[in-house]
Structures are given as C-alpha cells and as structure tokens.
Amino acid sequence: MIIIRHKFLAIILLFILSFILVTCSASQPQNSVQKSQSDRVLTIWWNRGFYPEQDEALQKVIANWQEKTNKKVEISFFSTDDILAAGNDALAAGKPPDIFFSQIGEFTLIPQWAWEGKLVDVSDVIEPVKNLYSDSVLKSVYLYNNVESKSSNYSVPIMQQGIHIHYWYDLIREANLEEEIPKNWDEFWQFWQNAQKNLRKQGKNNIYGLGLPMSIDATDTSTVFEQILEANNLQIVDEQGKLQIDKPEFRQKIIDILEWYTSFYKNGYVPPNAVNWRNSDNNTNFLNRNSLMTINPSMSIPSSQQEDKEIYLNQMRTIDFPNNPNGTKPISLVSIKQPVIFTSSAHPKLAKEFLSYLVQPENLGPYIKGARGRYFPIMPQLWEDPFWSDTKDPHISVASQQLTANQTRLFNNSISPAYSQVYSENIWGKAMRQILIEGLSSTEVTDIAIERITEIFSQWETRQ
Template sequence: MRRRKFNQLSLFLAGLGLVSCSDSAVLNYRAPGKNSKFRVWWIQSFYPAETEALSQIVADWEKKNNTKVEITFYNDGSVNRDAENALNNGNPPDILFSNTAEFSLYPRLAWQNKLVDVSDVVEPVKDLFSPIALKAVSYQNGATNKRSYYAVPIAQLSAGLHYWRDLLADVGLSDTNIPRDWDGFWKFWETAQDAAKSKGKKDVYGIGLPMSAEATDTIFMFEQFLTAYGVDLINDNGQLQADDPKNRQGIVDALKKYAGFYKSEHVPPKAIQWSDADNNQVFLSRNSFMTANPGLSIPASQQFDTNVYTKKLVTTEWPLAPSGKPLNYLVAVKQAVIFADSPNQAMAKNLLSHIIQPSNLVTYLKGAGGRYFPTMPKLLEDPYYKDSQDPHILTATKQFQNTSSFYTAQNAAYSEVGAKQIWGQAIRSVAKGTVTPEQAADTAIAQIKNIFSQWK
C-alpha cells in the first residue's frame, strides 16, 4: 500500500512540474569509514506518522548510499540548548532541525561562521521555494561579511487562531457574528468572557495570549501584532529604523492592545508566567474561548474525536489589520543546518538534498498532520492543502497567500532581541502596570538600538 501511494504522489508531482530532483541535483559524497558516526538531531514529532515518514525517507537514503544515520529526536525545550552545548564542547551533530532556532540560534551561529554554507543544496531547487523561505535561510556571515544560504528550508507555519464554537453557544453567542475589523474582533472575545461570568463561569477567559518573557510564542504573537500595527523596524537592507516616529507609535499601540487584555482581566492571570505549552493546555481545558498558536498542533491533538475536531473546535483567519487592510501573516520557516565542525559535511549535504526532493518533502509534511506546511508553493496546490476536507488545514493554507518574514532574516543582530526577551519584558511590565506602553516602547527601542550598536 505504501508503494502504491508513493507512485500516485510521484505522478501528481510530475503533473505539477515537481518531479523528484535528478541524481545530479543530489550532491555526491564519499562514504565514510566504518567507525564514523553520522549524527542527525531532529525535533520530536507530535504524531507517529511524522516520525515514520522521516524515518522512511532516511532509510531509503541509507539503503541507496550504504551508510547508517544515527537519528536522535529532541523535544522543543531542550534541542537548542543541547545543540549549543555540544557545539561548545566540540562535538555537535552533523545536522540539526529545530522548531525554534530560527528566532535566535541560527542567525547568531551563521554570523559567527559556525554553520556550513549550503548554497549547493539550495541552489539546484531554488526556483521551487517561496521567496519568504529563501529570505529566511539567507544569513549574514560576520567573518566573510557576505550573505549566503546557511540553512535549508524544510517547512513553514504561521500563527493560527482557534476558538470553541460550543462555548460561545453556551453563553448565547454565535460565531457567525464574529466581526472582521480589528477592534471589533478582539472585543467579541471580551464580550464572550463577560457573558460567561454573568452565568457564573468565572474560570473561562476570553483570550488566551501568552504574556510571559520566556515563551517563544510571545515573540511570535506580539510580532504579529507589530506587523498588524504597521511597524517596520528593519528595512530590506538590514538597517534599523527604530527612530522612525511611525514605528514608535505602532509599538506603543501594539503594547497597549496586547497587554491591555491582561490589564482588563480578559487573559488568565498566570499568562505572565506561561511557557509555550501553557496556552495550549488552558485552551484545551476549555478555560479560554480562543487562543493563538503557531501551526495546527492544537486542533491536531483533537483528531481522535471527530465531533470536537470538525464541529466544536474552529480555526479561523485573523481579522483585518487596524488600518482595515488584509493582514500580512508572519511566517516562521523551520530550517535544517549543518555545523561547521561537522566531520561529515558532504554527507550531510547529500542527505538534506534527498530530504528536500519534493516527493520526499510533501510526504514528510503530510505526516506532520498540519503541524508544518510546505515552503514550496506548488506543493500547497496539492489537494491535501488547497482543497482539503480538513477545515483547519484549509484555513491555515490560505494564510500563506499574504506573508511577511521575521526580522532575523534581515539582520542577525535582531536575534538578540528574542534572546534577551525584549518584547516579553515590555509586555509583562505593561501588563503588570509598572510602566506605561509609551515608557515600555521607549525602553525596548533603546535596548534594540544598543544591541545593534554592539553587535559583533
């Protein structure tokens, strides 16, 4: 059965003009000695099908190249730290695929000349990738003062909005009446909480947004708010535009709106302490009407219950921006890298070339069950995405029509903004009422300017 499915997929890809890369596009290498270990660290999957798909892709490569791959699967909370520790100890894996390293770790390591230039992996299939994906993996090397491809784009995701349709019905509200304008949209969820409170449901909050400095999700969601408010901190040349009055006002407005949910008590009180998993847990415990989360891990966790998955839990598009224009969705591109200290660089390039062959890549991403989406636009034309019978996947696919990239793709110095939790600290301080949005914005701008001035 698996062989038959693969053949059908190959025919589909051929129809799209995405036939597998030829052997000439997959880099050649000399097999290592018997005692050499070729090590790959990959992010732990949520679903067996994702692990199975990757394992099969790697097994096919092993058989073809008569080489053994040692794969270790890591959870989100440890892989970046362990990889950096291994690097500092002179024993990094050959390949790393992380779920969050693009926010801080990868840009910094590329700048420090600690990653391998993988242009010879990306270039043969460059035309298949989206401009956003290519932009995301093009990093500046501080040693050469040149920009090049230092990572391979594997997948992408955007921030999804999820809500409970049946919880709304319980308080006399219908999701057919959710406003599309920015302020009206967020007010709707505040109204839902107020209605629940009037019915004695005091433990159900309207909005489940993270307010902590520690959560990576805070970075993702707040930068989506910054985009909504028209903030453009770094231009296409990588130059900081923090002194632009329009940017300062956008930051102030974003802080006022985002932290305002906490100040008005429409966000759970522990949100200022949340880790990345906590908004998921609160929402799935039905203690918030809605939440925002990267990818589709929340609805995917409910696939075992058809009634919940298709009728009660809904994934929806973001509202229009405050300007009334369609929102640009921030896209996080998930990337694989090869460390400069790897003794098996040619082999690592060969394996990554194999993984990103379109037929392999789409097989892996489908196994992820909507956790990840293709970085190759034509793969999004696969009926699994474009004409999906899955309402969550169908909604999420639409978000990749109007996208923006994170600032780390434009200037590696911005990676320190995430590493030093600049936005998370600003949000928390405003949420707790210790400073005004204006004061928090000015502090954040000064910190960012200092980072850029000292970046080496």
C-alpha cells in the same frame, strides 16, 4: 652438527613467525580505522514533534535513505525548550551533530551562527532544487557570514509556519453569540470580551475570552506580538535591515500597542497564569477549555485533536486574522523551518547528501504531511496535494488559504541577524512582564525596549 643446524633453523623459523605476527598485529589498527571510516555514522539532532506521526515520518525518510545508500544514521530527538541549549553546549565542546534542526532556530540562533562563521555553506544542496522555491523562501536562508565577509545559503529551507487563530465554536454558541466572527479589528477583539461576559453570567467563571501569551518564557509571546505590530503597520526594521525604532512615531505606536495588548490581562480577559506560560501552555490552556480563543505560531492545537472527530470537526474552528486597524487585509508573518550543518561537524559531506535527499519533493512532501498540518509546504508543487485544500477539514484548509491567498512576509530575523537576538532575549515578553508584574508604565517599558534593541543593533554593527 646436524642437531645444531636443526636448532639454528628452528630459531630462524620462530623469528620469522614472530615477525609475521607482529606485522599483522601492527597493521590491525590501520585496518580498523579504514573500516570505521567506511562505516561512518551520520548524527542528526532534531526537534521532537508534538505527536508521534511527525517523528515517524522523518524516521521513514531516514530508513529509505539508509537502504538506498547503505549509510548509517543515528537520530536523537529533543524538546523545543531543550534543543537550542543542547546545540550550544555541543558547539562549545567541539562535538556538534552533523545535522541540527530546531523549530525556533530561525528566530534565534541560526542567523547568529551564520554571522559567526559556524555554519556550512549549503548552496550546493539548494542549487538543484532552487527553481522549486519562491524568492522569499530563498531569501530566508541567504545569511551573512561575517568571518568570510560574504552572504550565502547557510541553511536548507524545508517547510513554513504561520500564525493562526483557533476558537471553541460550541462555547461561542453557549455564550449566545452564534453570529459570524467580526472582520473589523476593534469589533473582533470586543467579540471575545462579550463572549466571556455572557459565559460568566451563566456561572462559567474559569473561561477567559483571550488566550494570549504574555510571558518571557515563551517565544510565542514575541511571535504573536510581532504579528500585532505588523497589523498596525509597524516594522521595526526596513527591507535593508536598518533599524527604524528611533523614529518618534514608532515609539508612540509601540507605547500604544503595548498598552492595548496588556490591557486585556489587566481587565481580566486573559488567564492569570499567562504571564508564566511556556510555549506549550497556551495550547494546554485552550485545550482544557479555559480560554475561548488563542493565537498560536503553528497548527499544533487542532492537529493534536484529529483523532477526536467531534472536537476536530464540530467543536473547534480555525480562522484568519481580522482586517488591520486601518481596514486593509491582514499580512501573515511566516517563518521558514531550516536544518543546518555546523562547520565543526564530523561529516559535513555526508550531511549534505542526506539533506539533498530530504528536499526532494517526493521525500519532503510526505514528511510535511506527517506533521499533520502543523507545518506547511514551501514548494508550490506540494500545494497541489488535496490534503491541503480539502474543505471538509475546517482547520488545514483555512490555514492553507491564509498562506496561499493572503500576502505573507518573513519575520525580521530573515532581514537582520541582529533581530534574532531581539527574539532570543524575548524583548517584548520582558516588556509585558515589566508592565504586568513590576508595575511599570507602557511608556517606561517602551523606552527600555528601544534602548536595548538599539544597543543590540549597535553591538552587531561593531562586530562587522
């Protein structure tokens, strides 16, 4: 009887032990889930810089934030040509990063993503530092959400980019043109043609006067051409975003400007491969000394030569644009660089926390300087750093003066989301290709461009 009782007690004890083990086992996944939620990883996709210092500056900000908050960050860098496609693919798959930054995003997809309701409202990130921005900067990130029928802040402004002219000072001296670069419009462009002619007489047949982008594969083509349109007082959209291209005088101006711009290529003053350039190719062509000057929508060209003081300080120069054809002072077009958070991102709250940290002047200032002058501040107090006004630097100080002393204007994508599609399709690059490769007239391609731009705006209106 005692033996039976002992066996019975043993069975009960085994049952209790099994129940405990099963219970512990069942609770384990829940604990794991709780642990994974507390150890969330913030994913960031960021446009790779042109040189390591820019990426290292961002990684330092990230490291400081991780140490301060005990949060984890996983950052991936993409090339300029790849990041937008990667972002679109991730959105389509429903697995976008938490924070996304493309250096050409504001020209192309950001206004469209905001319109389609794909971006998180980041007003609470901007509000605490709102008084540190100018009205025009705030306007650049105040976008329309057609899904929610409202305008708000759907991206975070961090820095700005202008359009700059660089030239080889030593080659100009070799061309026996040591006089100051002309300030008047026609004389300015003739100067580079004269310099090329003089160098050709010396047997330097591989040097071209004007390194102007003219391809459909480079967004530089559109940005540079937009600056030319601005110089000619031709604004495709008004301040309210209304298309003005249907006005007869606008059509004729576009015809004339396209004819003028492409004539440099036709007459042999632009490198033959300019019709096939990607965004980095005008940089490469210029740095290989195949062109006397080039126009570039950032300061990446001189910044890449800072280690070679002879080139940076003595051989290369950065200058402002000439006066407009009507004699007025130039207005510089600027774009505001802006990371975004997708509505389908996994950790939008965590993303806001990091961006709130990034935009603090003590964090943003070092990051922009880490770009070595490629980009410039948008917070007035950051301009006070002597780095931007040091006249011993013949490039950054000139560009800083251009952006602070001259009048500036935002690109049309900040006025109308429809115009971002004009940039995305590189309408002006297509027009140049049709003239230079396909042999169409500037009148024909202007009509094609006007028809397509009008169609784009009509499509956007029907989406409202």
